[in-house]
Amino acid sequence: MTRLKQRPHLREFDDPEERDRPLPRLLLFLVPFMMLWGGYYIATMDTTADPTLGDGRTRTALMPAVGGGAANGAQLFTTKCAACHQSAGQGVAGVFPPLAASEWVTGSERVLVQILLHGIQGEITVKGVRYNGLMPPWKSLTDEEIAAIATHIRSQWGNGASPVTAATVAAEREATASRSAPWKGESELSALK
Amino acid sequence: MSGARQVDVLRLGLGALFIIAFAITALVVMPYATLKDVPPPSGLKAYTEQQLRGRQIYIANGCIYCHSQQPRDPSIAPDQARGWGRPSVPADYVIDKPHLLGTMRTGPDLFNIAVRQPSEAWHLGHLYQPRAYLEGSIMPAYPFLFEERTGPAQPGETVVSLPPAYAKPGVRIVPTPEAIDLVAYLLALDRSYPVLPAEARR
Amino acid sequence: MSYAAGLLLATFLLSFAGLLLFLWSMSRGFFGSSEAAGRVIFEAKEIGLVEDPAAPDVRNTGEFQAVMNRTGSTGEFSLLSPEEAERRLELDESSRLPVLLCIASAAIWLVIASVFGLVASIKLHVPDWLVSEAWLTFGRIRPAHLNAVGYGWCSFAGLGVCLWLLPRLLRTPLEGARTAAVGAVLWFVGVTGGVGAILTGHSAGLEWLEFPWQFDVPLFLGGTLMGVSLLRTLAKRQVDHLYVSVWYIAAGLVWLPILLVVANIPGLHFGVQQAAMNWWYGHNVLGLWFTPLGLAAIYYFIPKTLGKPIHSYNLSLIGFWTLAFFYSQVGGHHLIGGPVPGWLITLSIVQSVMMIIPVVAVGINQHRTAWGHLGALRYSPTLRFVVLGGMMYTLASVQGSLESLRSVNTVTHFTHFTVAHAHLGLYGFFSMVMFGAIYFVLPRVLNWEWPYARLIRWHFWLVIGGFTVYFIGLSIGGWLQGLAMLDANRPFMDSVNITKPYLLVRSFGGAAMTLGHLVFAVHVAMMLLRRGREREGAALLRRPTPTPRGATAVAGARA
Numbered sequence: 001m002t003r004l005k006q007r008p009h010l011r012e013f014d015d016p017e018e019r020d021r022p023l024p025r026l027l028l029f030l031v032p033f034m035m036l037w038g039g040y041y042i043a044t045m046d047t048t049a050d051p052t053l054g055d056g057r058t059r060t061a062l063m064p065a066v067g068g069g070a071a072n073g074a075q076l077f078t079t080k081c082a083a084c085h086q087s088a089g090q091g092v093a094g095v096f097p098p099l100a101a102s103e104w105v106t107g108s109e110r111v112l113v114q115i116l117l118h119g120i121q122g123e124i125t126v127k128g129v130r131y132n133g134l135m136p137p138w139k140s141l142t143d144e145e146i147a148a149i150a151t152h153i154r155s156q157w158g159n160g161a162s163p164v165t166a167a168t169v170a171a172e173r174e175a176t177a178s179r180s181a182p183w184k185g186e187s188e189l190s191a192l193k
Numbered sequence: 194m195s196g197a198r199q200v201d202v203l204r205l206g207l208g209a210l211f212i213i214a215f216a217i218t219a220l221v222v223m224p225y226a227t228l229k230d231v232p233p234p235s236g237l238k239a240y241t242e243q244q245l246r247g248r249q250i251y252i253a254n255g256c257i258y259c260h261s262q263q264p265r266d267p268s269i270a271p272d273q274a275r276g277w278g279r280p281s282v283p284a285d286y287v288i289d290k291p292h293l294l295g296t297m298r299t300g301p302d303l304f305n306i307a308v309r310q311p312s313e314a315w316h317l318g319h320l321y322q323p324r325a326y327l328e329g330s331i332m333p334a335y336p337f338l339f340e341e342r343t344g345p346a347q348p349g350e351t352v353v354s355l356p357p358a359y360a361k362p363g364v365r366i367v368p369t370p371e372a373i374d375l376v377a378y379l380l381a382l383d384r385s386y387p388v389l390p391a392e393a394r395r
Numbered sequence: 396m397s398y399a400a401g402l403l404l405a406t407f408l409l410s411f412a413g414l415l416l417f418l419w420s421m422s423r424g425f426f427g428s429s430e431a432a433g434r435v436i437f438e439a440k441e442i443g444l445v446e447d448p449a450a451p452d453v454r455n456t457g458e459f460q461a462v463m464n465r466t467g468s469t470g471e472f473s474l475l476s477p478e479e480a481e482r483r484l485e486l487d488e489s490s491r492l493p494v495l496l497c498i499a500s501a502a503i504w505l506v507i508a509s510v511f512g513l514v515a516s517i518k519l520h521v522p523d524w525l526v527s528e529a530w531l532t533f534g535r536i537r538p539a540h541l542n543a544v545g546y547g548w549c550s551f552a553g554l555g556v557c558l559w560l561l562p563r564l565l566r567t568p569l570e571g572a573r574t575a576a577v578g579a580v581l582w583f584v585g586v587t588g589g590v591g592a593i594l595t596g597h598s599a600g601l602e603w604l605e606f607p608w609q610f611d612v613p614l615f616l617g618g619t620l621m622g623v624s625l626l627r628t629l630a631k632r633q634v635d636h637l638y639v640s641v642w643y644i645a646a647g648l649v650w651l652p653i654l655l656v657v658a659n660i661p662g663l664h665f666g667v668q669q670a671a672m673n674w675w676y677g678h679n680v681l682g683l684w685f686t687p688l689g690l691a692a693i694y695y696f697i698p699k700t701l702g703k704p705i706h707s708y709n710l711s712l713i714g715f716w717t718l719a720f721f722y723s724q725v726g727g728h729h730l731i732g733g734p735v736p737g738w739l740i741t742l743s744i745v746q747s748v749m750m751i752i753p754v755v756a757v758g759i760n761q762h763r764t765a766w767g768h769l770g771a772l773r774y775s776p777t778l779r780f781v782v783l784g785g786m787m788y789t790l791a792s793v794q795g796s797l798e799s800l801r802s803v804n805t806v807t808h809f810t811h812f813t814v815a816h817a818h819l820g821l822y823g824f825f826s827m828v829m830f831g832a833i834y835f836v837l838p839r840v841l842n843w844e845w846p847y848a849r850l851i852r853w854h855f856w857l858v859i860g861g862f863t864v865y866f867i868g869l870s871i872g873g874w875l876q877g878l879a880m881l882d883a884n885r886p887f888m889d890s891v892n893i894t895k896p897y898l899l900v901r902s903f904g905g906a907a908m909t910l911g912h913l914v915f916a917v918h919v920a921m922m923l924l925r926r927g928r929e930r931e932g933a934a935l936l937r938r939p940t941p942t943p944r945g946a947t948a949v950a951g952a953r954a
Contacts, residue, residue, distance in 0.1 A: 008838040013702030021707035051736035064387040079276025093356040136311040209646040216723035220675035253596035255534020265732035271883035286666030291600040298809035
């Protein structure tokens, strides 16, 4: 017991207890207030919502897209094209060809639309540099969307070619409707011109 | 005395059990009951074995910690305008075990990555070195999913194409089967089918 | 009104009716007078020696303080009889083995978890760092960090402190200390295996539930063994009154195994239902496991180190039951805007906001207990950590309530803001409280004082400084990231680029925290090995100066 005097236990206060006090007024006001707010919040929630569709769903957003709507070329370019061709259209050296000042973009609109529809698998020379990659087909996009993308890339980054209409895309789509494989490089594409 | 003692413990134990039971009912059982009979949409394709293997790679390497798979409604956030697809619905996930909804968007939502980026070559190169294709990306590189090969090219070999800044001369970067599987999974992430018929439009 | 909404409203109103009834019965004294019951836990001579709240200005009444520090500043301990002192020693000795195992494990996991966290943090702004090995990839290190923190550091620290607290509060030696020790070892095995599984690519894929079920089994068994030991002690208790900390601890021990079992039923959960379950679990680990343990510690250590009773028993009760009820249903707010039923989200948002009630109750209770004695924060390490932790609990909870509101959540969801918030809760609140508690517990369990007060100071300033930088930096970065993502006209990369400087800042904060943890772990190791300077009396953050009004210094000296 000689060490007992030095033990940390001995300098402690008592183990705590709780006092009996009336509830603070703040709490007595707070509780009903919170209750009113919660009831209000629940009562004003959207009661027509179908719980099997998720939180805050707009029904029209879940239906098939209606054709004929205006397509936003810049937005489509950002979501579908910029990953490879980059947001400034400069491409990635040796991997993805540039669109800025590309003869394939500003040249024949027919060929451009065909590239967008079916993609490319094979060699292609852009601005004097040879690329050998695979561009996926985008024929799942609507005519309006493809026209919007084509128009967008023909008018950006110093490109100054004419816009492409949805009618042109529709015609091109019709002309190569049976095609299922991508264009085999520039050899096949040049024949289109 | 002992009676009062038991009342206290009883009150505590029963109260705690009641509360947890209530929470389980509200947050586990009720969603189960609401969603268990939701049929899969007709456009939803079951995963192939390869895609499921790729899904495991996605889980093992924690893609979920930066990528969500749950586009929100246009009335809440512009997820759709970013090309991430229509808002997702519970039916889209009936084949997902485990779920991969995610809670972070350090990178973009991937629920429809196959729709906006269907190129296998892009995915492979981007996994090998994200910064080769996207300047400023903070996604980790995954070199351990690829092999470096030298010597003559073998038939049927997929080679990652890289810009000069990231390529090593004389070395080919070839994806491992894990990388191929992972990309197969990513290319299966296409929920562009509608979930409500057009007739429902009012 | 739809079926779901009606049901929701009815449930909500019913639960509130229950709460009102509870308040009313309390005001009528149906729960009995706590003071009469409360006295049971005190030795006869100890009653009446604590402060009198009726004193006009407690801060400046030197005379009163002298009474409060009933033994004066001379370090004489005249009032505790040898038998009472023996009793206290006996209680602490009964729990020594499992407590030491838990606290040592906690310190080990704290260091491991901090290193994982720091590595993950650096990887976000140096993405080509440590990429050649699969186990070092961000997507494995980050969940390894979370699980090492949650199941390693926090759970072990919480369990260790509770194993020590319960015998004290029940005035009953711990029953089955060996069983509890086996439980601690099993828990360690589970955490080690689980973190190993994550690093080797065997994650189960759900946040907070990454451990494959094979490693949840030892966790479950270990937790149950420790729980059984504590519940047996509860059954044999020598006091009639249950102090509020006991409520929290016992309930937490009942809840955790239920959470683990429901979440791990194999083959049951699917798709979106699994997501709802995932966040029911994820938030309840915080709300029904860590928070009760942390609050139990706060409720004990603040009055203990100050020598004051808890302000109000009624407030404690309200705080406990409303926390349990509301907190257990807030998980859905992690899925706002997601593909989950709207009523579930609404329920979780409402209950998240309702969390203000328990937070206010706990906050008032602690505030009124500690007020007037904050000067002691300058001296007592325990008090400083615990009081700061308590403040950050209030802050984190209020922030959490706000964050669940749709308007705020739209910005913060999916961003680093949420990460900062999570750290405010589990670090700012829980870890801080545990640091303080361990500074109090270890000397008593080991009968050895902390050798270097300087190390405690370093620990404190490194973690508090680091965390301030971490939290403020990441919150700003996360908010800006959210705003950038909400603006459809800005490319997604804007939201990435804008966060980069803040991610760098976060790494600096995290590095300071990690360094602080190393200091702490070294100090704990010294304690366990009885290395370093042998000290008489408490290791304080600064030396008390004996002035006429310096009695607060002595209050601190008691920690």
